[in-house]
Amino acid sequence: MEHRTIGELMTRKVVSVRLDTPFKEIVRTLADHAVSAVPVLDSLGRPAGIVSEADLLRKAADRTDLSGRTPLPDLEAWERARAEGRTAGELMSAPAVCAHPEWTVVEAARLMEVQQVKRLPVVDEADALLGIVSRGDLLRVFLRKDDAIREEIAREVIGRTARLGAAGVTAEVVRGQVALHGTVTDPLLVPVLVRMCASVDGVVSVSEDVRVTAGLTTPA
Known part of the structure; x- marks a missing residue:
């Protein structure tokens, strides 16, 4: 961060x-x-x-x-x-x-x-x-621009957790208010994403509309 x-x-x-x-x-x-x-x-x-x-x-x-x-x-x-x-x-x-x-x-x-x-x-x-x-x-x-906040979340939050199952998440930022959308494969990732986003400089609040989907399985 x-x-x-x-x-x-x-x-x-x-x-x-x-x-x-x-x-x-x-x-x-x-x-x-x-x-x-x-x-x-x-x-x-x-x-x-x-x-x-x-x-x-x-x-x-x-x-x-x-x-x-x-x-x-x-x-x-x-x-x-x-x-x-x-x-x-x-x-x-x-x-x-x-x-x-x-x-x-x-x-x-x-x-x-x-x-x-x-x-x-x-x-x-x-x-x-x-x-x-x-x-x-x-x-x-908190004067930080929304675009800068969005780019950091995409790079440092979603990017770092993508391999853990957060690759399907996107972030919208309006006036410092972050809204997460998409899907994850692990329900434990949702509070982690929210907490990480909240720690980004300039973020006022974080909301999420993230669904949990079953991860892919490898055929036997």
Whole structure:
């Protein structure tokens, strides 16, 4: 399968700040580059954490509202400590949750989901920053053209399973939705084909209308 890697999808020119970058400079950096978060790097260029608009807004939310229209948020001790922070190192969410360039979209998406983060710094074997990948970057695989998806399924899925009894299967792809049609000689091939098609980059869904026929027998 020709899975696109995180190294192909990531943004390489990464805007970042240092641990000692002051609050107002972080705000200015986000505004100047039209980004909502930046990695915070240590002295060796390794991501120590991420500082986002949400981290910075915690400081504004923790201030007393003189109008009395909104209550002061009930922050936990660690949240209040970060709200009082003055530098990126004090304000950031840490430790940084990172990915590696050879990872697939599935690996990165699962990590984002488990860790509940919107972006991942991408690091090399020495944990030095190489780039950053966001949810939007991962979604770019779904912009893949239907013809490219169909060709890969024909070559890598149906082609590889043809000798096992899937030679009579064809695939239609419309807006990333795959529909399998035809016949197989082994019923166990049907879920295998569906699973393999679902793993192709850009596939949104897979349906099947595949019948099982008896295989040819050799006369005695």
